Amino acid sequence: MKRITIYDVAKEADVSLATVSRVINGSEVVREDTRVKVQEAIEKLGYKPNAIAQGLALQKTTTIALIVPEASFFYTGQIINGLIDVAKIYKYNIVLHTTTEGITEMNDIIETIIKSRVDGVVIFNDKLNKEELNTLTNYQIPIVVIGNRMSDETVGSVYVDYAKLIYDFAIERIDRGMKNIALVEDRKNPAMIKQLNDGLKKAYEERGMEFKNYIEIPKEYRSSYLFLKEYFKDHKHEIIVTYRDSQAMAVLNTAKEAEISIPDELEIVCILDSKYNAMARPQISGFKIPDYDLGAVAMRLLTKMLVDEEEVMDKEIELSYIFTPRKSTK
């Protein structure tokens, strides 16, 4: 099947290529019968406009780049779904880039993004430093960050305030007399853990105490599970907070093995809720983070920035969350 172009259609319909172009783009100024004639020619030849050529002519690709940390599809799947659904509405294509933990290939990614002339980029949380961000903004590429508030004027951000989330939670618990709250490190999400740590610190300070129960997983342990198994031999807390479901389950399993009764002696709370929390026994409490919305709102914000150029107020959008108490909470 020969590549068929707008010229072929023009010839077939016996009009100029300009007219075909008008028909394709739904321009109003085409007489009905010629429109039909062109449509038929298009149909007959199976013509599909070449988006690349359109992109060149229009200086617009209707494509955005999405950068996500590689391993985390477990946690970002819903966000991506939200993003894609909105992108579909606005006919945007998404090119997917992933960053591998540790390997700083971010420069390569930015390089290909610039070359590919996408209209905008959405990036997950903290994997972007100031300098890299500047490279992008220098090339006038609108950016929306998911997961972190960004103070930068030029980029948008959509996030959940984890510090506030855990702060509110901690204050409430402390005031009910549960002063022994602990937070489990998560090597894969240092930025999140920092926010949680900050929130806890603040809560404790405000109640005239100091937050000390940050449970670090020593490097020599391959998994949280293995470490916690040891940890519980001589540690006790009233509440343990983890970021991911798998860590919550590690706490759950090791606590049970140490014969710590849940929820009577220990409450377990997982920040990032998932269906697996509900499948654990006892079921683990969690915060319902609006992941789908994070993606959808981010994409919506980006399209707005793409249309209104600079004139989008409110480039920082904070979404809220809901605590879902389950059996791991008294």
Next chain:
Amino acid sequence: MKRITIYDVAKEADVSLATVSRVINGSEVVREDTRVKVQEAIEKLGYKPNAIAQGLALQKTTTIALIVPEASFFYTGQIINGLIDVAKIYKYNIVLHTTTEGITEMNDIIETIIKSRVDGVVIFNDKLNKEELNTLTNYQIPIVVIGNRMSDETVGSVYVDYAKLIYDFAIERIDRGMKNIALVEDRKNPAMIKQLNDGLKKAYEERGMEFKNYIEIPKEYRSSYLFLKEYFKDHKHEIIVTYRDSQAMAVLNTAKEAEISIPDELEIVCILDSKYNAMARPQISGFKIPDYDLGAVAMRLLTKMLVDEEEVMDKEIELSYIFTPRKSTK
């Protein structure tokens, strides 16, 4: 920052644009000093070649389309990672398309894929019927299917033979006297379940029996869990096979609640293994499917097809699996 083009670089370096193009593309025939001169100009101006224009000129986008079912990032994440890693090596970009269960927007997706002039497409399992596939092949777009063997000559496929997998397993168990094996329906993955069902049927037939324990989840139940809770009141099996981890956990939880002892009275096996299987108590046995490899091999196959045009032998690649017995197996 003004958009800077190859002309600007040419002017800056005082050469023709043809020469700049040669430098960009690493053509051998450029004298060293002019190459340096051009490089410096590129550096100075911060020039990045416009991939869109290159695409137009070369009739090649170095981009492939990836189509995955929307909800399933949980199960396809690793496959995507494998695919992306290989794509990176060959400098291919990936545009991501998702299909929503039930909604037949496949035609829209195919439409945009054709328009976007990608070099090839990778699609997950069975979400593609013959007709849609033909649309793509008519436009000469190489296709690789992940998850199903395809008999079609023009498309490649990378898959695990689930029928064989479960057949081997069943034969082994039956011969050890465990004749009461059951399979749980999975509405989200009918094609997979069909393969499993076929494999079980074949195994039973060969042993002079009939396979009857296909556990359908009636539509009125919102989750497998709710149904299985009822089911176990008057059903008993020696082995229950599920496709996804969440179903295995539903079996696990409901069986425990029905005071069926695992693994003594009931063995649970999950086809698609995951870390959550290992976190359950007792830990659930599973088959280690080479998901990352499925993606990586698919992408590698596609690049081969892209280069060698038609001349790729062995367009059907079967990958194997490993049974991982855990505590849910005696």
Next chain:
DNA sequence: CTGAAAGCGCTAACAC
């Protein structure tokens, strides 16, 4: 080894 010029497929003034 380098430059001139045609062409990739399409859009958008500008004429008619």
Next chain:
DNA sequence: GTGTTAGCGCTTTCAG
């Protein structure tokens, strides 16, 4: 309403 034509930014013969 419709056609003509000049780009969009780059690659690639073909001369020189």
